[in-house]
Amino acid sequence: MSDLNAKKRWMYETMVLIREYEDFLAMAYFEDKLPPKIQKGLAFDIGAGPIPGEMHLSAGQEAAAVGVCAHLTKDDSVWGSHRSHHFAIAKGVDLDRMTAEIFGKVTGLCRGKGGHMHLFDLAVHYACTGIVGGGIPHACGAALAAKMRGEKSVAVAEFGDGAANEGSFHESLNYAGLWKLPVIFICQDNNYGISVAKSDSTAVESNALSRAAGYNMPGVQIDENDPLAMFEAFATAVDRARRGEGPTLIEMKVFRYYGHFQGDPETYRPKGEIETIREQDPIPNTAEKLMAEGILTTEQIAEISQKAKDRVMQAFTFAKESAYPDASETFQHVFTD
Template sequence: MTVQHAAAPTGLAATERVELLRTMILIRAFEEAILRDYHADKKPAWDIGAGLIPGEMHLSAGQEPVAAGICAHLTAEDAVTATHRPHHLAIAHGMDLNRLAAEIYGRETGLGRGRGGHMHLFDPDTHFSCSGIIAEGYPPALGQAFAFQRRGTDRIAVAVTGEGAANQGAFHESLNLAALWKLPVVFVVEDNDWAISVPRASSTSVPSNADRAAGYGIPGARVEGNDVEAIHAAAGDAVARARAGEGPSLLEVHTLRLWGHFEGDAQGYRPELAEVPERDPIPAYEQALTAEGVLTAGRADQFRAEAGQRVGAALEFAKSSPTPSPEEALRYVFTEGAPR
């Protein structure tokens, strides 16, 4: 059965609620800074390969509640696999901002020594990985969860993908095997309404991917409203189930993509585009906490100032780091060893 979680009291302490906002503000500050540098030197003629940050860029503005609400339940020992739109999850899961920024800028001090870029983040310190391949993160999460289970730990894996990827074979194969072996996995679908430019109604036969959980005999829940506290509550149930050895759950969150699928996306396919800014979840949550007396005057501005300092330092670290030498371009890409 699909459970609909609406915005409602969740029993969170005031400090926890404020911390959720703080996490979302940090994520947004990081991505706004990346956005500025990404666009700064790609004109007058748009050149995706030019500038400080070459290549495609997929930003997660509007989806911060998903990362903050879920990752609040995790430790650095838990594993997270993400999509080609990964920054919000990486930051909420505690990834080092300096090494994250350096990888995005293609520098030697990055997570992958600048070879992977923003869609291929790999961080053993936080057990985080992502990929540009649709639904790719689900099968690796099974391997991580299987290892955790065999070792007798209470560590879990969280696998995040988009609603379009829920129609991929890897999605269904992963749910089936995780259910069969009762693996400690939380499967998450971020439904931002658009699989690139395709609306879910044009590609998906069910109104909620959470309904698909029933086919594998596992719990499924859909969270409406992009509400961070409702997400936190639903994720808490799924995480607790996984840690207790009761197997996987499927959680779908109806979230929001504030910006384009990629930077440079004209978004002509979005009829609701003019209304999107007013649905921004960060000012909405800030206003709610202020109205309830949880957030004191000036506290959010303090968070933004702190986030700006952290992000500024991370970007300075990245920009001052060396780029990979052309002579060593293939290092860390292929296995190095004596020829056979």
């Protein structure tokens, strides 16, 4: 199998793993949050269950992550957002430890103290933050460090279209364009900033085509939710960054199959929207393309699906069987006065 075909297969396998993980997590999250509490008049208790707090899932956005990470090395860094499981998995974050972190267990990436929005894996140079747009300046810092050291590594900032209206976005792009930093900005346009449609919050139709030029960098618009399209666009951007020619802004149309958070009533969505966007699911669409190219068979697709299910079950079993941190750790590994 050629290197390109191997990468195409890896992208498909990883998308399947991400989707299986997010769909399983979507169910696991609701444990003890619904019935029998509904009978007591509480339809949803966000603080209950083994995974308390908010949960933001990336199902439907897998193509952006695999198209990017197929080009990255271990030394390249990814700086994620509050909806970042897809990039974490594609970058190679330890799935067992990531799941344990989500469950608040001591075996987690941050010993259970960060949760799903604050994952950190130094081994593969990945981190994310719950602050909208908060990871974008960090990516610029990593890129500046690489440039000052004379290294060829690049930094990737991934975020949603809502973050493109944050000051951190504009300040970071200005800084990156001025200093020609080896950073690539990945804006995933899922059409919503929480519950507000992009058309109601953003003055331009395309961040990539309208805003990139103002910060002296190329802007690339990808209109289809296709990993191969992202793979091709990112290849140009990462080569440019490694040559020392500066940043690129890529904006890709993706879909958010779940709400802004689990438990979101999604009353802002037009009727039938979910059904419509699921018809454009990148996973079966990619499977069809790879079968047509002779890269995958129907038997291999079934094997990939089962392998993903088994891996996800292993991660969740590891997390559930792990211990919680001891109370004596309360003030360890945190900033205090």
